Amino acid sequence: MIRPRLLISSLSAVMVVLISGAAPLLAKPLKVGVTGTPPFVTKTGSGFSGISVDVWREVAEENKLTYELIPQESPDEGIRAVDSEAIDLLVGPISITPRRLAIPDVNFTQPYFFAKAGVLxxxxxxxxxxRLQVFFGRAVISSVVVLIGVLAAVGTLVWLAERHRNEEAFPKPAVAGISSGMWFALVTLTTVGYGDKAPVTRMGRTITSIWMVMSLIAVSSLTASLASAFTLFLSGAxxxxxxxxxxxxxxxxxxxxxxxxxxxxxxxxxxxxxxxxxxxxxxxxxxxxxxxxxxxxxxxxxxxxxxxxxxxxxxxxxxxxETYGFAFKTGSQLNTPLDVSILKLQRNGTVEKLTSQQLD
CATH class of the missing domain: 3.40.190.10 (Periplasmic binding protein-like II)
Structure with a gap:
């Protein structure tokens, strides 16, 4: 026969164990991350407000949870914080997506809001x-400036090599000679090949040979810049x-x-x-x-x-x-209490009332 005093002592011990097991959830303030934009999360001077924050406060009050709100830069960053246990819970307009559901150690509550992804x-x-402004972007302008500089350099070198023995094609006066050299360099670059000017000296032909190879790179760079600009002009704009x-x-x-x-x-x-x-x-x-x-x-x-x-x-x-829910660590004691509270708030019209106050 079990003595009453022994029975009372045993029951007391069991209650102590149960209470001690539940104490971390109730006694220790939860670290609750907050992320999102108005009207779901609004940063105010004294803290946070908005639909998501208001729903969380209703849930926390029903479950007698104490907590501190910790701002997060983005939903993805907040989910990573939950995964690493830097926070216990993430509150906000957190879309429950297949990619996020696939994270093994992160779980989501019952959705508290149903939305749609819009396009502005x-x-x-x-x-x-x-639309024409795309042709005056930095990439196009810099490519043209570099090309003109290279043509001037090549034209000058060819003129210096040819001016004494090929004066008919590359006149001795600097302006006329360099202009002829640039024209020759441009014709060579575009592979048009008019044949009206051609080097006759060994040095001139060496410079021209080097330029022929370099022009392949120059054409590729200019073509890429212009192709990008035309793509934006014809499709993006x-x-x-x-x-x-x-x-x-x-x-x-x-x-x-x-x-x-x-x-x-x-x-x-x-x-x-x-x-x-x-x-x-x-x-x-x-x-x-x-x-x-x-x-x-x-x-x-x-x-x-x-x-x-x-x-x-x-x-x-x-x-x-889009379905919005709160994120928490898989296996957390918060799972069932939060789901039950959210369903209650949806059924008694609290969520709809909080939403209409912000969106209407």
Missing amino acids: VPKSPPTLFS ADTPITSAKDLAQRRVAVIQGTSGIRLAESGNMNQVAARNLAAAIEMVNQGQVDAMIFDRPAIRYYLKQNPEMKVKLAPFTLAE
Whole structure:
């Protein structure tokens, strides 16, 4: 027969063990990473606000969790912090993508928000002047300047070698002689071969032979610069409006570093232009530096609502469905409590109420 005092002592010991096992989750403040843009995450003077932060606060309050908010540069950086256990949880508009789900030691909560990836485009197509600007870029101008300098150098050397014995083709006066030398160098470069001027001295022919070989490199460099400019002129800056996802192929599209938009641009065969944040990416579209931008549609709508003077608009199509959740370490005790709380908040209308307050 078990004595009552012994039974009470045993039960007390079991309770101590159970409480000590649960203590780290409840007693120790969680390190919660925060990343995202308004209206989901907004940095304020006293901390953070926004849809994602408000949903987290409701979840934390229901589970009586204490925590500290730690800003993260991007969703990808925050997920790496969760993976390395630098933080316990990542809060924000974190898209649950196949690539992120494939990370073995990172898990996600039940989605708390369903969104779409949107495309931002200029309100009006680029002008002829803006399209011609690609031919005045640094690469094209530097190639032309170098080419003129090389032609002048080769023309001068040929003139110095030929002026005494080949005065008819390369006159002795410097201006006329060097001009003739540059003309000869240009004809040789383009392989036109008029034959109106040709070296007759051994030195002149040696210089010409060297130039023939060098001209192959010069032509390749100039051709690459011009081909790049023509590609941007004919495709990236064309007047054709962007009305579907296929119209983005081969176009210059701004993507924000560390976001799921990078994978969407890769799958759509777009020419990516990296931006630090949402404001910088939208400004690229506004200034005509890119043809479009990819980001979450609710965040774009919110930004345009706050900045109505921007000469940009949302395209009439979306690229993909997005589901937002919170990220945490696989095997964490947070898994079930967070999922249950998020489902409760969705069913009782709290998430919808928090969302409408920010987006409407």
